[in-house]
Amino acid sequence: MILELDCGNSFIKWRVIHVTDAAIESGGIVDSDQALVAEVAALASVRLTGCRIVSVRSEDETDALCALISRAFAVQALVAHPAREMAGVRNGYDDYQRLGMDRWLAALGAFHLARGACLVIDLGTAAKADFVAADGEHLGGYICPGMPLMRSQLRTHTRRIRYDDASAERALTSLAPGRSTVEAVERGCVLMLQGFARTQLDQARALWGEDFAVFLTGGDAPLVREAVPQARVVPDLVFVGLAMACPLD
Numbered sequence: 572m573i574l575e576l577d578c579g580n581s582f583i584k585w586r587v588i589h590v591t592d593a594a595i596e597s598g599g600i601v602d603s604d605q606a607l608v609a610e611v612a613a614l615a616s617v618r619l620t621g622c623r624i625v626s627v628r629s630e631d632e633t634d635a636l637c638a639l640i641s642r643a644f645a646v647q648a649l650v651a652h653p654a655r656e657m658a659g660v661r662n663g664y665d666d667y668q669r670l671g672m673d674r675w676l677a678a679l680g681a682f683h684l685a686r687g688a689c690l691v692i693d694l695g696t697a698a699k700a701d702f703v704a705a706d707g708e709h710l711g712g713y714i715c716p717g718m719p720l721m722r723s724q725l726r727t728h729t730r731r732i733r734y735d736d737a738s739a740e741r742a743l744t745s746l747a748p749g750r751s752t753v754e755a756v757e758r759g760c761v762l763m764l765q766g767f768a769r770t771q772l773d774q775a776r777a778l779w780g781e782d783f784a785v786f787l788t789g790g791d792a793p794l795v796r797e798a799v800p801q802a803r804v805v806p807d808l809v810f811v812g813l814a815m816a817c818p819l820d
């Protein structure tokens with residue numbers, strides 16, 4: 572079995588898949604390297620034969636995680652690296668090594684699934700959009716603060732915005748104008764995310780008419796789902812690209 576890791580800025584998403592058919596054995600989301608090892612080690616009847624990683628963390632942090640995995644599970648982790656071109660997609664950055672690996676792999680995964688022009692909207696700690704044309708040219712994209720960053724900036728830079736996580740969750744049962752601080756902030760930030768997603772759709776239409784696919788991924792994808800009904804929600808999109816960039820057999 573293979574351990575797959577997507578190391579974002581706030582969380583590590585992990586999956587254990589079977590080598591032969593890529594069937595998912597198990598998976599989860601954790602907030603530290605130690606929690607990751609604990610969760611994976613707790614899986615009965617899983618014997619790992621390989622590991623592949625995509626990380627947007629520093630090289631030191633990624634190396635430390637690889638060393639930990641090697642000690643805990645006796646497998647060598649394969650780390651995805653930037654490429655100018657892969658699987659028919661050409662990196663659109665002036666300096667291809669600067670494009671975030673999560674964005675690059677999501678773009679590879681999306682182009683593979685769409686077999687044509689596609690827009691990827693990834694809503695995590697940061698909100699990202701990337702455009703890949705029908706000929707595989709990555710046109711670039713956009714990066715904005717995601718839900719966690721918008722929320723924490725407001726909390727940090729104002730004195731009277733304070734609320735707990737439970738009331739934040741309750742506030743999102745509707746998007747009507749807020750009648751309390753928590754409703755006003757939480758709903759306002761969701762509307763910002765939805766506006767981001769709709770604007771990306773407008774951009775894609777200006778480029779390609781109606782001839783493109785939209786993919787929605789990242790932990791906060793459900794918050795904009797209704798704003799972009801034509802989008803395919805693919806929570807594992809980065810893993811699709813990771814398997815392409817780091818084949819293991």
Ligand SMILES: Nc1ncnc2c1ncn2[C@@H]1O[C@H](COP(=O)(O)OP(=O)(O)OP(=O)(O)O)[C@@H](O)[C@H]1O
Binds near residue numbers: 583627673698
């Ligand atoms: N089970 C979950 N665990 C943690 N966060 C979740 C979960 N479900 C949804 N979320 C939301 O997903 C968001 C984080 O998304 P994601 O895990 O894609 O971020 P990330 O990969 O750490 O960030 P980035 O990709 O921008 O580096 C948070 O706003 C969080 O509230």
Ligand SMILES: CC(C)(CO)[C@@H](O)C(=O)NCCC(=O)O
Binds near residue numbers: 627670
């Ligand atoms: C934008 C983030 C932080 C999103 O995870 C990541 O893709 C990243 O660190 N990118 C490097 C900068 C860039 O993509 O231009």
Ligand SMILES: [K+]
Binds near residue numbers: 577578580673695
């Ligand atoms: K991510």
